[in-house]
Amino acid sequence: MKVKILSIVIIPLMFISCNNDTKSTSSSFLNDGNKTTIVNSDGLLDTRYIEILLVGKENDKLSA
Amino acid sequence: MVRKLNLDVIKKETGALKVLINGPRQWIIDKSNSPVGVVREFNGLKAAWLGKLELDNPNSFKSGLPEYTVMKVERKTSITFKKGTDIFILTTPKGETFAMKSFSLETNPHLTRKQVGEMMMNSNLPKNWSFKIINISEDLILKPLSGVAKVVTDSKQNVYDLVGPGYSNFTPQ
Numbered sequence: 001m002k003v004k005i006l007s008i009v010i011i012p013l014m015f016i017s018c019n020n021d022t023k024s025t026s027s028s029f030l031n032d033g034n035k036t037t038i039v040n041s042d043g044l045l046d047t048r049y050i051e052i053l054l055v056g057k058e059n060d061k062l063s064a
Numbered sequence: 065m066v067r068k069l070n071l072d073v074i075k076k077e078t079g080a081l082k083v084l085i086n087g088p089r090q091w092i093i094d095k096s097n098s099p100v101g102v103v104r105e106f107n108g109l110k111a112a113w114l115g116k117l118e119l120d121n122p123n124s125f126k127s128g129l130p131e132y133t134v135m136k137v138e139r140k141t142s143i144t145f146k147k148g149t150d151i152f153i154l155t156t157p158k159g160e161t162f163a164m165k166s167f168s169l170e171t172n173p174h175l176t177r178k179q180v181g182e183m184m185m186n187s188n189l190p191k192n193w194s195f196k197i198i199n200i201s202e203d204l205i206l207k208p209l210s211g212v213a214k215v216v217t218d219s220k221q222n223v224y225d226l227v228g229p230g231y232s233n234f235t236p237q
Contacts, residue, residue: 053084
């Protein structure tokens, strides 16, 4: 059985401006020693994240 | 909020065969530009679809990402490391070069980038794999021309992306 994992990346607040399919977003990260900060149009963001991995078969529409 | 994620509920709501959490993790890149998919809600936590991972053997994903196994990921993300940055390079027995893009905070939530580099320099790698730290003199931009990136995970669950022709603007040496 062909299985795919559809990976969803969660970055706190980063997805605020992304509410349409295939819409592109851009974030700039500022590295300051051990402290890392993401900056985009929404302001300062954390760079820690998790992924939710949805495992499905080839034709599952888990990305929709 | 992340801790409230109920994987059984998510599995039922999405119809997935299995639901896994990867992380928490820490980016060590300087910039990312990512096409994203639809935003969905998981137990009140909103998240955008970001990519598709091909996996021939789903059982290898039972606990964390498979170690030292090159995997393909469908995505059109570009990743940038700014010049002057120390980047962490993992080289495979085939001579493929990978740059670390994020490290795992699962065992130590207070782990720093510097500590990760030191830890990997002293790590026992599989035969013919190597690790080194390189300070880059120009921006390193990773973008797979084919839309399919290659990634690999080390024994500490740190994740690396393939660099080189077709995958980045240059190969850090």
